[in-house]
Amino acid sequence: MDTKRFGGSDFKFKAASVGYLGASGIRLISRLSPTDPNACNYCAVYNHGGVALSGLVAELWISRIRTAAFGVATMEHLVNPGPLVVALFGTGKIAHEIVPMLKRALSVAELRVNSRRSESVARFVDAHAVAPFKVRAEPDGRRMMDGADLVITLTEARSPLVFPGTLKRGAVVCSMGGKNELDYGVLLESQRLIVDDVDFASEVGDGGSWIAQGHLTKDQFTARVDALACEIAGKQKVGRLSAQDTIVAIVQGVAVGDVAFAIHALREAERWNKGLLVELPD
Structure with missing residues (x-):
């Protein structure tokens, strides 16, 4: 309202x-x-x-924890076995919450961090220097994804950060922002699409952006969804069919x-x- x-x-x-x-x-x-x-x-x-x-x-703090938790709970059922190279776009408060959750849930070899402001990245890297895996800044967006097993976008970007041809086979990209972080071509190259809520994903974030851009209708987007995040976490459906599957997950958390x-x-x-x-x- x-x-x-x-x-x-x-x-x-x-x-x-x-x-x-x-x-x-x-x-x-x-x-x-x-x-x-x-x-x-x-x-x-x-x-x-x-x-x-x-x-x-x-509950502003709760919402941040919830968003991070929903994301990681989905990712751990989609990624290939580690150790993993993780690329994280964004250094906001939710990004800070997600790092210790990645530590608990996944086997991480390296965490690459990228944001618009270099000083924010430097502070973020310093804040998580005690993590049991390497945390480093990577200013080049394309180098961020070179060989990455898991790409997480947690930004307010209005134009794509991830483009076709930049993800390796078998990678998972988890879009968690509210606007447009993934180019539509990334979806076309993927084998699986997972969302936490179809209606919300078709209005907000990349799903809503792709529909608004005319790439597909809401019905076509809904038909493209392979499973809900809760179905994956509850083992009602399989998220990954093969190690070579490139997977797009749109996870923003639900009420x-x-x-x-x-x-x-x-x-x-x-x-x-x-x-x-x-x-x-x-």
């Missing part, structure tokens, strides 16, 4: 239910832009045992992840007697 013409901000509301945790939640997002540093993000949590609001959890993390954070706060207790009228 965009209220900027009335002097307001951009509001988003997303609800999800997490049955196994016995709770549901509503993401409440208020911001002036997708990258607004003063965005006000909360998740309202409701336990299924009653109708009252159980808690309100600040149920934020709600699940918020429920967990609220219950941990209760267990450790943290947070602020507010009495609400009946």
Whole structure:
């Protein structure tokens, strides 16, 4: 809901239910832009045992962790066995969250890092110098992908960073930004397409960009999807059919992840007697 013409901000509301945790939640997002540093993000949590609001959890940090976690949980089921050369485009807050997750989930030999600002890359490399694999800056975008087994794009780029002919056979490219990071030709060269949510992927990020550019319709995009990320993680479908498959994954995370993390954070706060207790009228 965009209220900027009335002097307001951009509001988003997303609800999800997490049955196994016995709770549901509503993401409440208020911001002036997708990258607004003063965005006000909360998740309202409701336990299924009653109708009252159980808690309100600040969730901008949760959203970053969720996005990184969804990405890595998908990647680990798609990549070929390591040690892996990983190319990471982007040095933002989600990129910082993803590095320790890569350490836990994958066998990484080298992490190459690229961003528009060289000083951001230098700070990022320094911040992760203790990683058990080599972390280095690579200013040349094409050299970034030379021999890379896994390419991750986590940027606000409006024009492609990854082009046809730059990925080696068997590589996985995971697009996690909200605009256009992959040239459409990359999809044409790939054997598999994995997304976490078809509707969202057809509106935001590379899927939405390819449709807006006229390369294919939403129905054609939907038909091109081989599996959902949750189906891969749950072993309901196979992500990789052969070691030579080049795989495109569009992973931006879904609301149920934020709600699940918020429920967990609220219950941990209760267990450790943290947070602020507010009495609400009946």
